[in-house]
Structure formats: C-alpha cells, structure tokens
Amino acid sequence: MPGRIDGQDIAIWRGASGQVHAWGDRCPHRGMRLSHGFVRGETLACIYHGWQYDADGGCDHIPAHPNLVPPKTICATTYSCAESDDVIWVALRPTDEKCPSLAGLRGVRSLTIDAAAEQVASHFGQAVNAILRLGTADNITLALQPMDADHCTAHALSDARADRTDVSRWLEHQRRVIEGQPA
Amino acid sequence: MTPEVANHWYPVGMCSGIHGAQATQLLGQSITLGKTGGQFWVRDAGGKALPVIERFGHLWTSPGQPNRDLFTIPEAETPGRRLVDCGSVRVKCSPLRAVENFLDIAHFPFVHTDILGAEPHTEVERYDVDIREEVDEVWATKVKFFQPQAAKSAEGGITTEYMYRVPAPTCAVLYKTCPPRPGEWDVITLFVQPLTEELCEVWPWMALYDDDTPMADLVSFQQMIFMQDRSILENQIPRKLPLDPGMEVPTQADLTSIAYRRWLKRTGYTYGAQVVAA
Amino acid sequence: MILYDYVLSASCYKVRLMAALLGVRLEVKAVNFHPARDHKSAEMLRLNPQGTLPVLVDGDLVLTQSANMLRHLARQNAPQWLGEASGQIDPWLDFAGELNASLGMARLHDVLGFDADIVQVRRDGIRQLRKMEAHLAEQRFAGMGFLAGVAPTIADIACFPNTALAPDGGVSLDPYPSIRLWMRAIRSVPGFVEMPGIHRLHELAPAPERSR
Numbered sequence: 001m002p003g004r005i006d007g008q009d010i011a012i013w014r015g016a017s018g019q020v021h022a023w024g025d026r027c028p029h030r031g032m033r034l035s036h037g038f039v040r041g042e043t044l045a046c047i048y049h050g051w052q053y054d055a056d057g058g059c060d061h062i063p064a065h066p067n068l069v070p071p072k073t074i075c076a077t078t079y080s081c082a083e084s085d086d087v088i089w090v091a092l093r094p095t096d097e098k099c100p101s102l103a104g105l106r107g108v109r110s111l112t113i114d115a116a117a118e119q120v121a122s123h124f125g126q127a128v129n130a131i132l133r134l135g136t137a138d139n140i141t142l143a144l145q146p147m148d149a150d151h152c153t154a155h156a157l158s159d160a161r162a163d164r165t166d167v168s169r170w171l172e173h174q175r176r177v178i179e180g181q182p183a
Numbered sequence: 184m185t186p187e188v189a190n191h192w193y194p195v196g197m198c199s200g201i202h203g204a205q206a207t208q209l210l211g212q213s214i215t216l217g218k219t220g221g222q223f224w225v226r227d228a229g230g231k232a233l234p235v236i237e238r239f240g241h242l243w244t245s246p247g248q249p250n251r252d253l254f255t256i257p258e259a260e261t262p263g264r265r266l267v268d269c270g271s272v273r274v275k276c277s278p279l280r281a282v283e284n285f286l287d288i289a290h291f292p293f294v295h296t297d298i299l300g301a302e303p304h305t306e307v308e309r310y311d312v313d314i315r316e317e318v319d320e321v322w323a324t325k326v327k328f329f330q331p332q333a334a335k336s337a338e339g340g341i342t343t344e345y346m347y348r349v350p351a352p353t354c355a356v357l358y359k360t361c362p363p364r365p366g367e368w369d370v371i372t373l374f375v376q377p378l379t380e381e382l383c384e385v386w387p388w389m390a391l392y393d394d395d396t397p398m399a400d401l402v403s404f405q406q407m408i409f410m411q412d413r414s415i416l417e418n419q420i421p422r423k424l425p426l427d428p429g430m431e432v433p434t435q436a437d438l439t440s441i442a443y444r445r446w447l448k449r450t451g452y453t454y455g456a457q458v459v460a461a
Numbered sequence: 462m463i464l465y466d467y468v469l470s471a472s473c474y475k476v477r478l479m480a481a482l483l484g485v486r487l488e489v490k491a492v493n494f495h496p497a498r499d500h501k502s503a504e505m506l507r508l509n510p511q512g513t514l515p516v517l518v519d520g521d522l523v524l525t526q527s528a529n530m531l532r533h534l535a536r537q538n539a540p541q542w543l544g545e546a547s548g549q550i551d552p553w554l555d556f557a558g559e560l561n562a563s564l565g566m567a568r569l570h571d572v573l574g575f576d577a578d579i580v581q582v583r584r585d586g587i588r589q590l591r592k593m594e595a596h597l598a599e600q601r602f603a604g605m606g607f608l609a610g611v612a613p614t615i616a617d618i619a620c621f622p623n624t625a626l627a628p629d630g631g632v633s634l635d636p637y638p639s640i641r642l643w644m645r646a647i648r649s650v651p652g653f654v655e656m657p658g659i660h661r662l663h664e665l666a667p668a669p670e671r672s673r
Binding site: 303384400402406407 | 497
C-alpha cells in the first residue's frame with residue numbers, strides 16, 4: 001500500500017510470513033511505483049515488468065531474463081519498519097529509538113486530513129508529536145503521520161472496549177472542524 | 184522551444200473528427216485547428232498559419248520549420264488493408280515515456296495479462312537494434328515474444344514477431360506478424376501529441392489485414408491495450424524521461440529503449456526529458 | 462443476452478463484471494463510442510432513444526440503466542446478490558449514480574477530453590469517497606466486509622468501477638484504506654474480471670516455477 005512521510009512516497013507491504021516492509025515507492029528499473037506491485041511469498045514484485053525484490057530490497061528475479069542472477073546493485077530503497085500495538089512505524093533515517101508503546105489500545109481507523117500535522121496537533125491543544133493522547137473517556141490516541149505541508153494521516157486508536165463507530169464518527173467531526181468545513 | 188524540438192511534425196487531430204474550429208495545445212502553446220471549405224488549417228496563439236499535412240488519417244503540423252517531409256509508412260499503403268482510426272487518449276505523462284512504453288515488450292505478461300503476454304512466458308530473447316543513420320530512425324528487429332491470444336480464433340498461444348521503428352521523437356510504428364497473411368506485417372502506430380512536457384494526447388492508428396473483425400472491435404481492442412498502459416504511465420517517477428544513465432536500470436530486454444534515449448539525447452530532443460544539469 | 466458495450470465505460474463494466482461473477486455468458490457487441498460516437502447512431506437510437514451505453518437485451522426486454530441490469534442478472538441467476546433488504550441496497554445504487562456523475566465525469570474529462578468542471582467533479586468525488594470510507598470502516602467494526610453485509614451484493618458491483626477507476630480522473634485512492642480493502646475483497650471473488658485501468662491481482666495466481 002502507498003504512504004507518504006515528509007514528502008517521501010513509501011510503499012508498505014507485508015510478506016506472506018506477516019513481516020512488514022517500507023520502501024521508497026519507486027522501482028529502480030523504470031521508476032514505476034512499487035506500491036502498485038504484488039506480493040509473492042517474501043518478495044514484492046513491480047506491476048510493470050514483474051521484477052521481484054526480496055526482503056532486503058535486493059532484486060532477485062527479472063522475468064525478462066529468468067536465468068540471470070540480477071546484480072547486487074539493483075535494489076529498492078529500504079527504510080526501517082516495525083509493527084507494534086496495531087500501528088506500523090517507519091523511520092526514514094536510521095534510529096535506535098523504539099516505537100512508542102500504545103499497549104492496551106486498539107486500532108480504529110486511519111484518517112487522512114487535509115491539514116499539516118502541526119495544525120492537527122494544535123487543534124487538540126498539543127505540540128506536534130508522533131503520538132497525541134487526546135485525554136478522552138475512550139483514551140482516543142492518534143499516531144500522527146506527517147505527509148506533506150498540507151496533509152497528514154491520523155492513525156486512531158482507543159480503549160479496546162470503546163465503540164469504534166462512535167470513535168470513528170467523532171473523528172470525522174474533528175476532521176471537518178480542522179479542515180474548516182461546515183460541521 | 185529549441186529548433187531541435189520545434190522543427191518536427193506533430194499530430195494534432197484525427198481528420199475525420201475535425202469539423203469546425205477547435206482548440207488544443209502543442210508543446211505548451213495554445214493552437215487552434217479546423218476545416219474550412221474542405222481545407223484543414225492550424226493557427227498558433229498569435230493567429231499565424233502553421234504548415235499542415237494530412238497523413239495516416241491524422242492532421243499534422245509544426246510550430247517550427249521542418250527540414251524534411253513527415254515520415255511515410257509504405258507498408259500501410261499496400262491495398263487490402265483496413266485503416267483504423269482509434270481516437271485519442273489523454274495521459275498525464277511525458278510524451279517520451281508514452282513512446283518508450285510502446286517500444287517495450289517485457290511488460291506484456293504483467294500489464295496486458297493473457298492478451299499480449301502471460302507468465303511463465305516472460306523471457307525476452309536477444310533482438311537487433313540499430314540507429315539507422317541514413318534515415319535518422321531507431322529500429323528494433325527480430326523481436327519475438329510469446330502471445331497467449333494472438334487472435335480471437337486462435338487456440339492457445341503462438342510466438343509473435345515484431346519490428347519497432349521510431350521515425351520521429353514522439354511517434355512509433357510497430358510491425359507485427361499477421362496471422363491470416365504470413366509474410367505480411369500488420370501496422371500499429373502510436374502518434375503522440377505533446378500538450379506539455381508532462382501531458383500528452385496519444386493517437387493510436389492501425390493498418391491491418393483483417394476483413395472479418397467489426398471496426399468497433401478493432402478500436403475497442405486497441406483502446407483496451409492502451410488504457411492498460413495508461414495506469415502505468417501516470418505512475419512513473421519522475422514523470423519526465425531520464426536521458427542520462429544512472430537514474431534507471433536497463434537490461435538486455437531494454438535495448439530499444441536504450442537506443443531511443445541515446446538517439447533523443449544525440450539529436451538534442453529534450454522536450455519531456457529529464458536532463459541532468461551540467 | 463446481448464450487451465451493447467464500450468470497453469472503457471465504467472457502467473458497461475458493471476454489467477460485464479456482474480455477469481462474469483454469476484457465470485452468465487453475455488454476447489458482447491462492441492460499440493464505437495469513441496471516436497465514432499456510434500452510440501448515437503440511428504441503429505443504437507432505435508434500441509435506446511437516450512443514446513446511452515450500456516444496453517442489455519434479453520429477449521423482448523431492453524434495459525438501459527445499469528442498476529436495472531444488475532438487478533435483472535441477479536434476480537434471474539443468484540438472488541442472494543440482491544441483498545437481504547432492498548432498503549440497504551437501493552441507496553447504494555443511487556450512490557453509484559452519484560459516483561458516475563463525479564468520478565466518472567472526472568475520468569471522461571481526463572481520458573477522453575470531455576468538458577467538465579474538473580475541480581468541482583473531483584471535489585464531489587472526494588466527498589463521496591470519504592462517505593464510503595467511513596461506512597466501510599463501520600461495516601468492518603461490525604464484521605462485514607461489503608457495503609451491505611458480509612457478502613457482496615449488486616450494491617458493491619454498482620459502486621466498484623467508478624471507485625476503482627478514480628485515479629484515471631486524477632483522484633487518488635491513497636487516503637482510503639477501508640475502500641482499498643473492500644476493492645481487494647471484490648477482486649478476490651471467484652470469477653472476477655478486470656477492465657483496462659484495473660490491473661490483474663497477480664498474487665492471486667500461483668507463482669510460476671522459476672527455472673533458476
């Protein structure tokens with residue numbers, strides 16, 4: 001699936017074993033977006049020519065030349081990626097930091113908002129941070145993905161007991177307010 | 184606009200589709216075209232008349248001073264062929280990316296699945312490519328590829344042979360073996376009108392030996408194939424075609440594209456190309 | 462049954478897709494909508510005075526609205542596709558019409574150069590996609606993967622084409638994870654067929670043996 005972080009387009013995919021990966025969204029061959037590709041076992045294949053990349057990002061199969069061992073130099077751009085408490089985390093630069101803990105919460109849904117992450121944080125009276133704990137009765141918590149100057153995605157979690165439909169509708173309302181549309 | 188770009192002929196409409204005056208774009212400039220008293224005309228934004236040629240069912244013009252005639256396709260003029268006007272499809276991509284995709288066969292199994300190609304028949308055997316200096320064209324010959332559904336009546340797949348020709352920077356001609364007439368070639372072309380460097384109007388056209396298939400089916404087949412390509416073309420990064428090596432990784436299957444890019448670079452054709460700053 | 466069809470039409474695709482999922486064989490007659498405008502030919506106007514495509518002919522019955530074609534195909538072959546209550550289905554058939562007016566028009570503008578207020582139709586389309594995204598999220602919370610329940614219905618088939626083809630009209634589907642899951646579910650239904658602009662899900666087929 002496609003994603004965008006600080007203006008960088010990312011392809012996020014899950015191998016058959018469940019392992020998640022985050023790569024630059026571009027096949028080195030012809031620049032096609034890898035997020036349009038397809039997963040086979042532990043490889044991601046580009047939809048354009050079927051070039052397959054293994055979990056390390058190295059190209060390991062070129063269908064047009066099935067007997068060729070692709071040179072090691074052909075590889076996708078890879079980023080650190082981890083899955084924790086219902087959220088997939090990506091780091092564009094190497095980091096020793098662990099993903100924030102969101103233990104006890106359950107994912108509700110991801111909402112893309114036509115506003116910068118800073119604007120969303122300030123709407124909730126907070127400084128911009130990867131995690132916004134909104135202090136509601138349901139413990140609604142947003143993992144904030146800054147996309148570009150005008151967009152971000154709020155990955156919303158809440159108490160496992162919360163009614164997710166209620167949370168979802170509350171979020172929709174907040175988004176209308178943030179985007180300045182008539183509520 | 185450099186003379187290397189301006190001094191070419193470009194398609195701007197399908198003759199059968201031009202009645203009154205209509206507006207379009209060419210190389211980022213507004214133009215108007217139309218038909219008055221049986222004569223086609225094209226004018227630039229300032230009202231100046233531009234040269235016109237009617238050929239292959241399309242109207243061609245040039246904002247510059249072409250130093251030669253528009254190319255010809257002698258094979259398309261042999262009697263008994265049906266000439267198929269396919270209309271146009273607009274694509275948000277570089278005109279050069281549209282041509283390069285047309286020259287590529289390795290994507291058939293993945294983009295035109297079960298029509299022009301199918302796994303596991305993905306291998307592209309070596310073929311011949313040359314830049315023919317005497318005519319200033321790029322040619323690829325002896326291109327062979329497994330085609331699962333060569334014709335509606337054909338059971339199972341066959342190996343189809345292709346020849347590709349790039350007679351102008353934004354035009355390509357495909358010659359394809361013709362099942363009902365061994366020894367003859369069907370002609371399928373892609374004429375690209377560059378609206379801007381990242382937006383084009385693509386005019387496919389065909390000259391086929393096929394007396395049986397209804398015209399609507401021939402058009403529908405061509406539009407189906409091209410629309411399958413369109414979702415690829417609108418998702419390549421960068422939108423412009425990189426002419427310098429390094430940005431993208433070619434293999435032996437991409438020899439036609441390598442020659443095409445080299446030829447564009449050598450002739451100074453940079454409209455829709457990404458050229459690394461010197 | 463004869464379907465007068467245009468290969469790039471989202472509405473025609475609804476009918477081809479429904480028939481394929483039901484295993485119904487259609488006799489497809491291609492109509493040269495673009496560039497020849499044959500849907501306005503005298504022959505086609507005799508069949509359908511509104512001059513629109515698709516047209517479905519089943520014996521004496523001539524249908525010109527794709528929603529009615531979906532109902533007809535489902536009623537005759539697999540009534541479970543009509544859903545449990547028409548009250549759950551009909552609003553989505555209307556919604557599919559709205560999608561056709563917004564995303565469908567944006568696509569005709571971007572692909573075939575139709576006149577349209579492109580900013581407005583895209584904006585309408587995005588508002589509708591957000592509505593569908595919210596609904597599909599709520600369906601998922603209730604354990605349902607489709608617009609009107611746990612199983613696909615004609616509502617899903619009616620809404621699928623213009624949604625899946627939104628990028629053709631310059632409207633990205635990146636912001637809608639629930640819609641993408643739903644599209645994947647539809648594309649995984651046995652018998653699914655693509656149309657140009659919706660590529661094959663190659664992961665559903667077994668990977669070929671590698672020679673190396």
